[in-house]
Amino acid sequence: MSPDPTTLAAAFDEAYQRAPEGVWHAPGRLNLIGEHTDYNDGFVLPFALDLGVSIAAARRDDGMLHLRSLQAADEGVVVPLEGGSVDGWAAYPAGVAWLLREHGIGGASLLIDSDLPVGAGLSSSAALECAAGLALCDLYGIEMDRRELALLAQRAENEHVGMPCGIMDQSASLLATDGHALMLDCRSGLSSQVPFAPAEAGLSLLVVDTRAAHVLTGGEYAQRRAECEEAARILGVPALRDVKDLAAALGSLADPVLRRRVQHIVTENHRVEAAVGLLRAGAVTELGSMLTASHLSLRDQFEVSWPEADVAVEEALRAGARGGRMIGGGFGGSAIVLTAADRAGAVRTAIIDAYAARGWTAPTIFEGNPAPGAHRVS
Numbered sequence: 001m002s003p004d005p006t007t008l009a010a011a012f013d014e015a016y017q018r019a020p021e022g023v024w025h026a027p028g029r030l031n032l033i034g035e036h037t038d039y040n041d042g043f044v045l046p047f048a049l050d051l052g053v054s055i056a057a058a059r060r061d062d063g064m065l066h067l068r069s070l071q072a073a074d075e076g077v078v079v080p081l082e083g084g085s086v087d088g089w090a091a092y093p094a095g096v097a098w099l100l101r102e103h104g105i106g107g108a109s110l111l112i113d114s115d116l117p118v119g120a121g122l123s124s125s126a127a128l129e130c131a132a133g134l135a136l137c138d139l140y141g142i143e144m145d146r147r148e149l150a151l152l153a154q155r156a157e158n159e160h161v162g163m164p165c166g167i168m169d170q171s172a173s174l175l176a177t178d179g180h181a182l183m184l185d186c187r188s189g190l191s192s193q194v195p196f197a198p199a200e201a202g203l204s205l206l207v208v209d210t211r212a213a214h215v216l217t218g219g220e221y222a223q224r225r226a227e228c229e230e231a232a233r234i235l236g237v238p239a240l241r242d243v244k245d246l247a248a249a250l251g252s253l254a255d256p257v258l259r260r261r262v263q264h265i266v267t268e269n270h271r272v273e274a275a276v277g278l279l280r281a282g283a284v285t286e287l288g289s290m291l292t293a294s295h296l297s298l299r300d301q302f303e304v305s306w307p308e309a310d311v312a313v314e315e316a317l318r319a320g321a322r323g324g325r326m327i328g329g330g331f332g333g334s335a336i337v338l339t340a341a342d343r344a345g346a347v348r349t350a351i352i353d354a355y356a357a358r359g360w361t362a363p364t365i366f367e368g369n370p371a372p373g374a375h376r377v378s
């Protein structure tokens with residue numbers, strides 16, 4: 001469940017000696033399918049989780065930003081809205097505020113609370129950016145289209161955190177709706193809501209936090225992005241989304257690494273479209289094979305999986321799950337598993353036992369269901 005707004009408002013009172021003007025919430029996301037396709041102008045299918053970041057906030061008239069987090073051991077950060085330099089968690093909300101300044105916001109005090117595990121590949125960063133963005137816009141009466149706010153939050157992360165992320169996470173947090181996955185065309189920005197209710201089909205979607213924390217500001221993500229851009233340049237297309245003839249494209253690339261990257265992106269875009277077709281047809285169970293195909297492609301072609309994710313997927317399949325895959329940028333974080341609900345217990349046990357046998361930290365496993373996107377709570 002999301003952080004409790006009443007407790008957060010009381011904590012704000014204590015921290016800032018005044019009442020907040022409101023509480024806002026932005027969820028983390030779980031990407032069903034479409035991994036590393038966003039910065040290739042492709043398709044993604046994430047949904048909003050019922051875990052996220054809540055922020056209590058109030059305006060200030062001294063042009064300063066006061067940022068505190070209930071999860072941080074430090075006293076928080078005070079920076080001018082004019083700009084400055086901030087490290088760590090505070091860079092996300094500060095980056096958003098600095099970019100919103102030109103839209104007319106003033107100073108603000110923020111108190112942040114989160115129940116999203118950091119480094120679990122569930123977009124705690126995007127949730128923090130989006131909650132801060134929504135709070136600041138609302139406080140200052142700025143009407144900003146959610147797609148525009150998502151782009152601004154992405155820019156904040158690119159420019160102020162140094163993570164060259166795509167647009168998926170911020171879009172999912174701001175645009176996803178309860179009971180649906182969000183089919184997003186990352187080039188046009190057009191999106192549609194696709195009903196996703198695994199329980200109604202007798203299924204359970206398990207999230208396996210593999211407890212191998214990822215650090216995406218590390219170089220691998222940027223390297224994958226650069227490889228995709230290089231391949232698109234050699235192929236003479238604006239982005240890998242535009243590759244229509246996979247065989248011909250592979251034939252014109254001499255570098256085997258670039259061939260593997262292209263193979264993943266092109267097939268992953270097709271898998272997203274197939275997954276949407278299956279969901280719309282009510283064939284949720286069949287999504288399982290798409291998930292597993294995506295995992296194998298991310299493991300073997302895009303080379304971003306990690307041992308704990310591979311074992312989670314392998315053990316889940318052995319225990320009778322319909323499919324599964326790593327999610328997010330890779331190199332740590334979470335995997336998802338789609339299974340018949342009556343096998344979910346056996347699947348969980350199989351994964352937990354396999355981790356124990358290897359002496360790994362026990363995974364955290366919970367059910368993921370589509371929840372509402374970012375909103376004002378009070």
Ligand code: GLA
Nearest residue numbers: 035036165166167168328329
């Ligand atoms: C991270 C990025 C997203 C996306 C995924 C991979 O979550 O923030 O933009 O590229 O990795 O699909």
